Every structure is written in structure tokens, then in C-alpha cells.
Amino acid sequence: MKSAVSRRRIAVTSLRLRYAAAIMLWVAAGIGGIWFSATRVFTRHIEAQYHDELYGHVRELAGLVNVSPDGHLTLTRPLSDPRYLEPMSGFYWQVSVWHGDVLRSASMRRGGLDEDVAHSPEVFHAVDNGPTGAAISYGFTRPAPDGRIIHYVISTDKRFLDAAIAGFTRELTLWLSGLAIALMGTGWAAIVFSLKPLDRLARAIADLRGGRREPLPGTFPREISPLVDDLNAFIVENQAIIARARVQAGNLAHSLRTPLAVITDEAEHLAASPAGDEAGRNLLAQTDIMVQQIEFHLARARSAAMAKTSGQTSQLPGIFEPLINAMSKLHPEVDFVLRAGEGVTATVEVDPIDLSEVLSILLDNAGKWADSSVVIDLAADGQDCVITITDDGPGMSAEQIAGAFGIGVRYDLSRPGSGLGLAIAREIAEAYGFDLTLAPAPTRGLAARLAVRMA
Ligand SMILES: Nc1ncnc2c1ncn2[C@@H]1O[C@H](COP(=O)(O)OP(=O)(O)OP(=O)(O)O)[C@@H](O)[C@H]1O
Ligand SMILES: [Mg+2]
The missing domain is CATH 3.30.565.10 (Histidine kinase-like ATPase, C-terminal domain)
Known part of the structure; x- marks a missing residue:
């Protein structure tokens, strides 16, 4: 509890920690903002690119399929992307005629694609379940010469898109973390550098308090030099006041010496006389104390330590x-x-x-x-x-x-x-x-x- 309170006090009283906290917030907000917007922009772009590609593939597929007058399907040549040939590669296509032939990519060793994605002459896309997990499918329909509907479907596993986005996000996070650390490091260096004159001022004031030096030496930045000038003026004035006070204390003590000597002399006479010996001794004791006090304070006033100058x-x-x-x-x-x-x-x-x-x-x-x-x-x-x-x-x-x-x-x-x-x-x-x-x-x-x- 106590340490929490003192830690809070340090945070509030240390300019350095205040600046450091402000810089940390500033860097966190800036880097966080960059991270958020960069991942959003990248995701949007890569998704668009991905969809463009699939759209192109489904159009290419339609161009490569030959439909005989009785509705038989043949492929004139394989698709240009070789991944449609690799078994279970995650890249699949399928062409089917209503209650007739079905052509599938060589990559699709098992399962099939949902032909409902292709339900209109317009190209449609959907995220559904493919042969190897969640997939993005594109499809459209064309009528066969015998009037039946042909469904053209292209499907690519969604994991490729997710992996690209995750890879980018990971790398970006790493770079931005490095940047954040570098920014905080340089921020801290900037704090130390800009607060150096204050440290120098603190040291000079400590020297001044210890009586080691005065007035405050050197040139200070424009922002604190008025403070230093005022302080120096105050020091000079203070020294003058102290010097005057020391002289006055000395003068006072000296001026009391002679009358005290006279009183002591009188007291000695009085003490020697039979009528006043009691009063004389009392007086002598008091003058002794007065002499001691005067000597003590004179010695004090003489000491440079008391003036701290x-x-x-x-x-x-x-x-x-x-x-x-x-x-x-x-x-x-x-x-x-x-x-x-x-x-x-x-x-x-x-x-x-x-x-x-x-x-x-x-x-x-x-x-x-x-x-x-x-x-x-x-x-x-x-x-x-x-x-x-x-x-x-x-x-x-x-x-x-x-x-x-x-x-x-x-x-x-x-x-x-x-x-x-x-x-x-x-x-x-x-x-x-x-x-x-x-x-x-x-x-x-x-x-x-x-x-x-x-x-
Ligand atoms: N070295 C010492 N050996 C024995 N007693 C001492 C010694 N130094 C100080 N004292 C005792 O302490 C007392 C106080 O010392 P202090 O120096 O304050 O006064 P002082 O020597 O008597 O007088 P002053 O120094 O003002 O001339 C002395 O009177 C003495 O009794
Ligand atoms: Mg002594």
C-alpha cells in the first residue's frame, strides 16, 4: 500500500516520468493507429485481388469447356493455373449439367463443389465448405444447346487468403513493435537531453546550498534563464543582507562590550562593599552570562559557515x-x-x-x-x-x-x-x-x- 502511494508520488513529482508516460501514450496511440489502418487496408486490397483472380479463373473455365449439342462436356485444355492439377491443392473447379455430365478439376480427388453457388448467369461468390475446408467459391450458369443449365464453379480454400493476411499482420506487428521501442528509446533520450539543464540547475543549487559555489554558473536555455537570473539576483541580494546582518551583529556585540565592562567593574566594586555584596555577586553572575553570549554570537557571526557563502x-x-x-x-x-x-x-x-x-x-x-x-x-x-x-x-x-x-x-x-x-x-x-x-x-x-x- 505504502509503496503504491510512494510510486504514485514519484510518477507525479518526476518530470522525466511524466514525459515518459506522455511519450508512451503518444507512441502507443500512433503505432496502434498505424497497425489498425495498415491491416485494414492490406486486408481489403488482398481480398479484392483474390476475388479478381477467382473471377478471372471462372471466366477462363467457361471458355475452355466445350458443350456438345446433346449436352456432353469436354475440356479443350487444362486451366492456366497448375494448382488446379495438383491433388487436393485447395484449388478446384467443377462444371455440371443439370441431370447430366459433371467435369471436375484433377485436383479434386474426392468430394465435389456445391453447384448452387452458380445459380444465375451473373457471377456470384460465397464462402462455403469445400473439399479441404472453408472455401471461397465463384460461379455462374449458362444454358446448354439442349436447353439444360450448365453450372460453372471455381473454389479456392479460404486458408490461403487468411494465411496471407496473418503473415502480413505478423510481420507488420514485429516491425511496428521495433519501431515503437526505437521511438520510446529516442523519446527517452530526448527527455534526458532536454531536461539536462534542469539537472545542471539542481546541481548548481545543491552546490549553492552546500556553500560550494555561487551564483549559478553557465548559460541556461531561454525557457529557464529568467528563473536563473531571478535566482542569481536573489542570491546576490541575500548575500548583501547577510553580510549587513553579520556586520550589524558584530557592531552590536562590540558596542555592548564597553558598557558591559563598566557594569562588570561597578558590580565588582559593589560585591566588594559589605552593604552590596549580595547584589554585586548577582550582577557579576549575570554579566558573565552576557559576556559569554556576546562572545559566542560574535564567533558565530564571524563564521563563513553561518552565512553559507x-x-x-x-x-x-x-x-x-x-x-x-x-x-x-x-x-x-x-x-x-x-x-x-x-x-x-x-x-x-x-x-x-x-x-x-x-x-x-x-x-x-x-x-x-x-x-x-x-x-x-x-x-x-x-x-x-x-x-x-x-x-x-x-x-x-x-x-x-x-x-x-x-x-x-x-x-x-x-x-x-x-x-x-x-x-x-x-x-x-x-x-x-x-x-x-x-x-x-x-x-x-x-x-x-x-x-x-x-x-
Ligand atoms: N581535552 C580536554 N580534557 C579534559 N577536559 C576538557 C578537555 N576539553 C574540554 N574539557 C572540559 O570541557 C569544558 C568545556 O570546554 P570549552 O573549550 O568549551 O571551554 P574552556 O576551554 O573551558 O573555555 P574556552 O575554550 O572558551 O576558553 C572545559 O572547561 C573542560 O572542563
Ligand atoms: Mg576551550
Whole structure:
């Protein structure tokens, strides 16, 4: 039931299938019409020809029969068609005198023809039973010199006519079926060819959605180019709006920083005074939250992924060099080691600024909590390049890992931080559709795993 419904949906929603159904109907109607009319015309023609021939034979027969004055019949010579001589060939003739002589073709070894077919001087024909099955008989009468009636009858088995028609119909059906298949094949090719620009458009839009390219490239057929132009205009406008919104969000966050710093300062003073310490601490807690939110949204606004307009790619492992340099300065006691798998080099579909941001968040965390070393592994996994950053620090429990991506979440307050790093990293990764997970390292510490799509 369900599959029937979904099949119906495919038929309704796929342009290709709609065209294919229309072409099938069109070809079926056309070929069916040709088949019907061709068999009708052929049957009519061959029947007419057949009847003409028999009519000629019966006239010839009458010319060849000699009637003596006393009504005796003799044949001056055989009929020109030799099939009247072959035994039971299906071609027969008979001449009979009322209550007198009967002459029969040599082919008619047994049986006889119905002389009633010949019942008037006019040539008549009828379908009746001959010596070897259904037959078409022609006949007419002439008076003998003694006044008696002579019946001339020619009869041919109907199966010859039927076989000719059936043979023609069979061959025609075969040819027309071949033609139908060829027409449907070329029709399908025409559909695929004419819908190609739509496929290209769909791919371009998918690229656009994935942030890989914009605006829609290339020239499109006249029928859809207005749509593409409108879409391109819309994209450009949209980009401008997003860019403006990002700048405004950044400006807003920046403009709030200074007053927030002043309020935080005042709150600290208040918290230090014995009269207002309670209110001061409350204020400080709230300003902390505000700072976190502002930093988080600023980082979000900065990310090209959020705007989906980048189309940039990054190189692995090249991107790590400046990051490791910076991290080694930030955490001098920790050893950062890059193990680029089996020489994994890859171009990945992510803006280098965004990838650097995510990696520096993960490397900074690993550096902050590592005892002595941080190992970076690269491995290709199907369409993805998997980056794993493993430290040898205390790691986190499963519950801590589950909550670590929240804004402002910090478990170890002995290290500096605002609890925003992982929240921002997850936001950026999700915007690209990448997988970012944390897990306990095999021996000790934490392993952060980021899977990025290769270009
Ligand atoms: N490699 C790690 N080992 C142990 N704990 C970690 C590790 N990475 C993160 N954590 C825990 O998860 C918390 C959240 O990390 P997150 O990066 O979001 O914030 P942060 O590092 O404290 O501050 P920020 O990154 O904003 O400077 C950390 O405070 C820490 O408790
Ligand atoms: Mg951090």
C-alpha cells in the first residue's frame, strides 16, 4: 500500500516520468493507429485481388469447356493455373449439367463443389465448405444447346487468403513493435537531453546550498534563464543582507562590550562593599552570562559557515603548521605531534578560517589539559577526512562529555577559559554538516574527532 502511494508520488513529482508516460501514450496511440489502418487496408486490397483472380479463373473455365449439342462436356485444355492439377491443392473447379455430365478439376480427388453457388448467369461468390475446408467459391450458369443449365464453379480454400493476411499482420506487428521501442528509446533520450539543464540547475543549487559555489554558473536555455537570473539576483541580494546582518551583529556585540565592562567593574566594586555584596555577586553572575553570549554570537557571526557563502576549501595537513606553532607557544610544556596517516593529503570543503577556528579550539583544550603530549591523527574514511586530536590529560566522564558543548560549561575551573570553545566548535561543525565528537582516549585523556568532507 505504502509503496503504491510512494510510486504514485514519484510518477507525479518526476518530470522525466511524466514525459515518459506522455511519450508512451503518444507512441502507443500512433503505432496502434498505424497497425489498425495498415491491416485494414492490406486486408481489403488482398481480398479484392483474390476475388479478381477467382473471377478471372471462372471466366477462363467457361471458355475452355466445350458443350456438345446433346449436352456432353469436354475440356479443350487444362486451366492456366497448375494448382488446379495438383491433388487436393485447395484449388478446384467443377462444371455440371443439370441431370447430366459433371467435369471436375484433377485436383479434386474426392468430394465435389456445391453447384448452387452458380445459380444465375451473373457471377456470384460465397464462402462455403469445400473439399479441404472453408472455401471461397465463384460461379455462374449458362444454358446448354439442349436447353439444360450448365453450372460453372471455381473454389479456392479460404486458408490461403487468411494465411496471407496473418503473415502480413505478423510481420507488420514485429516491425511496428521495433519501431515503437526505437521511438520510446529516442523519446527517452530526448527527455534526458532536454531536461539536462534542469539537472545542471539542481546541481548548481545543491552546490549553492552546500556553500560550494555561487551564483549559478553557465548559460541556461531561454525557457529557464529568467528563473536563473531571478535566482542569481536573489542570491546576490541575500548575500548583501547577510553580510549587513553579520556586520550589524558584530557592531552590536562590540558596542555592548564597553558598557558591559563598566557594569562588570561597578558590580565588582559593589560585591566588594559589605552593604552590596549580595547584589554585586548577582550582577557579576549575570554579566558573565552576557559576556559569554556576546562572545559566542560574535564567533558565530564571524563564521563563513553561518552565512553559507564561502565556497572555500582548506588543505590538509598544511593548515596545521601555523596552528601547531601558535599552540606550542601557548602551551610550551606540551609536545604537539602531527601524524598525517599514510601521507594523507586532502582538500576539504570548509573555509580555512572556520577550520582553523574549530581546530584551534580543540588543540587549545588538548594543550590546556594534556600532561605532556597532544597527538593529531589524519585518516581518510570514504568521503571524509577524519581528524583526531588526542591528549594525555585527565579526560572527561561520559556525563561531562555530554554536557561539554553547552555555552559557558566548564568542569575544571583551575584552567582559564570561558566555556565557549566547544559550543562554538560544534556550531561551526554543524553548519557544515560535519561530525564533531569527544570520547575518552584509548589509554588516558580525551580524543576529539572531527570528520570533514573531502572535495
Ligand atoms: N581535552 C580536554 N580534557 C579534559 N577536559 C576538557 C578537555 N576539553 C574540554 N574539557 C572540559 O570541557 C569544558 C568545556 O570546554 P570549552 O573549550 O568549551 O571551554 P574552556 O576551554 O573551558 O573555555 P574556552 O575554550 O572558551 O576558553 C572545559 O572547561 C573542560 O572542563
Ligand atoms: Mg576551550
